[in-house]
Amino acid sequence: MGDYISAIWGWDERAQRVFHDRLFTPGRWKIITVRGEDVGMLNVERRPEEIYLARIEVHPDHQGRGIGARLVRSLLDEAARDGKELALDVLDVNERAQALYRRLGLHEVARHGDDAIKVRMSTRPPVVQAQTVIDSREEADEIAEVVVRERLAACAQVWGPITSTYWWEGEVETAEEWAVVMKTPAAIYPELEARIRELHPYDVPDIVATRLAAGLPDYLTWVRTETRPPDGPDQG
Known part of the structure; x- marks a missing residue:
């Protein structure tokens, strides 16, 4: 030491x-x-x-x-x-x-x-909060439904519309979008990110994740329980 x-x-x-x-x-x-x-x-x-x-x-x-x-x-x-x-x-x-x-x-x-x-x-793997945004409420709902059904996320919330301002191809753009917020173990996040990428129509989608520093222990346990092991079979 x-x-x-x-x-x-x-x-x-x-x-x-x-x-x-x-x-x-x-x-x-x-x-x-x-x-x-x-x-x-x-x-x-x-x-x-x-x-x-x-x-x-x-x-x-x-x-x-x-x-x-x-x-x-x-x-x-x-x-x-x-x-x-x-x-x-x-x-x-x-x-x-x-x-x-x-x-x-x-x-x-x-x-x-x-x-x-x-x-x-x-011994309990960390949990992350992942998020993406998309310009269609229907497509946001689809992403939420797919990732939860496939147990890549324990839950997903869709909220909006929100106003996003960003650079794209040399111009400042403004768009109405919807956010999808998901909870999943950090070990599963790469699979979740890849699946969102498949479903997302944007060339460069906003897909990010933040590791949760704390949370209600029973809730975090529930998140781990309701998602599948990394690269594991769908439990549904």
């Missing part, structure tokens, strides 16, 4: 000791023991909606032996049994840990902290 802290902030021994003395709570940590030898520490918070892996530290002499992976798999099993999410934060510069968590099935869902130095990862 020290190498990653140094890479971001530089190492100040006194500041690190003050930080440690202020925040370290021994009762929240468990010692990781392998064959009677202490090899690391683990801090897990069991919250109502999630199991949060606050910290996992394995001594350098024991890294690369699968100890961390086995512990995370154990937490994954516990989360699955309890119907909860497993979540954690990892420093952006710690690419090795991120790669491990991805192999174990976690997804990046957000970035936070100064300069987005922390990556939030979770």
Whole structure:
């Protein structure tokens, strides 16, 4: 961990000791023991909606032996049994840990902290809000109906008319359009985008998506449940 802290902030021994003395709570940590030898520490918070892996530290002499992976798999099993999410934060510069968590099935869902130095990862894939606009209410309704029926989106709302002003072929244009707003897991978005592109008559359609930073957990679970797996068969 020290190498990653140094890479971001530089190492100040006194500041690190003050930080440690202020925040370290021994009762929240468990010692990781392998064959009677202490090899690391683990801090897990069991919250109502999630199991949060606050910290996992394995001594350098024991890294690369699968100890961390086995512990995370154990937490994954516990989360699955309890119907909860497993979540954690990892420093952006710690690419090795991120790669491990991805192999174990976690997804990046957000970035936070100064300069987005922390990556939030979770067993629940992120959800995006996708949107397109089109100059026909009938065609907007068709896009909404098709992507929901094919389970590329859990839901779609059509609203308008709206007035759009934009550059096209060297001229400023104004048009009346309708917007289609959809919710889908980020992993399915490429398929959703491709399907909208097939249905859309514009040469360069406005198709964009924004990752949702937060939302009612039950609603986000519903979005994931009502869409098909990436490249999977239609459930309808």
